[in-house]
Amino acid sequence: MDELNTLIGLESVKEKVNDLIAYQRIQKLRRENNLYSSKNTLHLAFTGNPGTGKTTVARIVGHIYKKIGLLSKGHFVEVSRTDLIAGYQGQTALKVKKVIEKAKGGVLFIDEAYSITENDHSDSYGKECLTELTKALEDYRDDLVVIVAGYTEPMNKFFESNPGLKSRFNTFIEFPDYEVDELEKILILTCKNNDYILDEKTCLIIHDYLKEKVNNKDDNFANGRLVRNLYDDLVMNHARRVVNIEHPTKEDLSILISDDFCEIYL
Structure with a gap:
């Protein structure tokens, strides 16, 4: 329960x-x-x-x-x-x-x-x-x-x-379909459960992105799957970026920044 x-x-x-x-x-x-x-x-x-x-x-x-x-x-x-x-x-x-x-x-x-x-x-x-x-x-x-x-x-x-x-x-x-704040919470929780952190700027950019998706949704709107795909893309883009850092810190390895989002979505 x-x-x-x-x-x-x-x-x-x-x-x-x-x-x-x-x-x-x-x-x-x-x-x-x-x-x-x-x-x-x-x-x-x-x-x-x-x-x-x-x-x-x-x-x-x-x-x-x-x-x-x-x-x-x-x-x-x-x-x-x-x-x-x-x-x-x-x-x-x-x-x-x-x-x-x-x-x-x-x-x-x-x-x-x-x-x-x-x-x-x-x-x-x-x-x-x-x-x-x-x-x-x-x-x-x-x-x-x-x-x-x-x-x-x-x-x-x-x-x-x-x-x-x-x-x-x-x-x-x-x-029912998820609202913007619910999709945001799902993404933040997914990150937390996998030891990733979204920085403040990235959260704001993603909020606007999800808001646009919800306001203009069509028959292909994927709800939680949209968030799952977004999370997968963020983590992959983070890996591509951090692999080029010679000695990445724990912070480097865990924080998702706006570049990780913008790489594909903007």
Whole structure:
């Protein structure tokens, strides 16, 4: 729970997950005390843009479910369309069963879940996959959590096209885009965790850069991935610069300066 609550931003997500965990803990205690408890499934749907923390939160949820005794293992299996759909008729169901078997006792995370039916009604393999998946959602609901994730609009269409699938999910969580100050905090924390320091001038330049990116974002806006790529570039540019210093000090080795940013971004 600490790991979840110390994530930067995502306040509405953390609130909803905290409520979900509290609810599941109480239902478990009610069952243990022979009181009626609802049979809601543990399956979740995460919607939002890339880089908003969906995979990170999915992993944390798996660990929490394990700790409170809702899952026997709590491990995390991440798959995409290619892991679920075979190249010829009849093999997709076997492929899905194999993935389900591997994920039982833990979390099965399906990113860009709508890609399963991306070829719309002509895609018989996608239908075969969904049939098998929908069955597994019900059959193994006591010791398997399936989390489907992806862009908001395609995910909405995905569920609208298959009411049977939607009914297997009780909780839908929308992941908002990060604000400028949150992206800044993620970058500073990433630097700190890796023994790097951004000097004051660099912080100001990067703030303006992130502000411009947020104010003019398009469909390709990458949220946390934007920061990850920025960090990687800063560290590489720092290495290129410092390698030419004959006897670099500890300060030289740790401080990221404006030149490290300007080398690529200006």
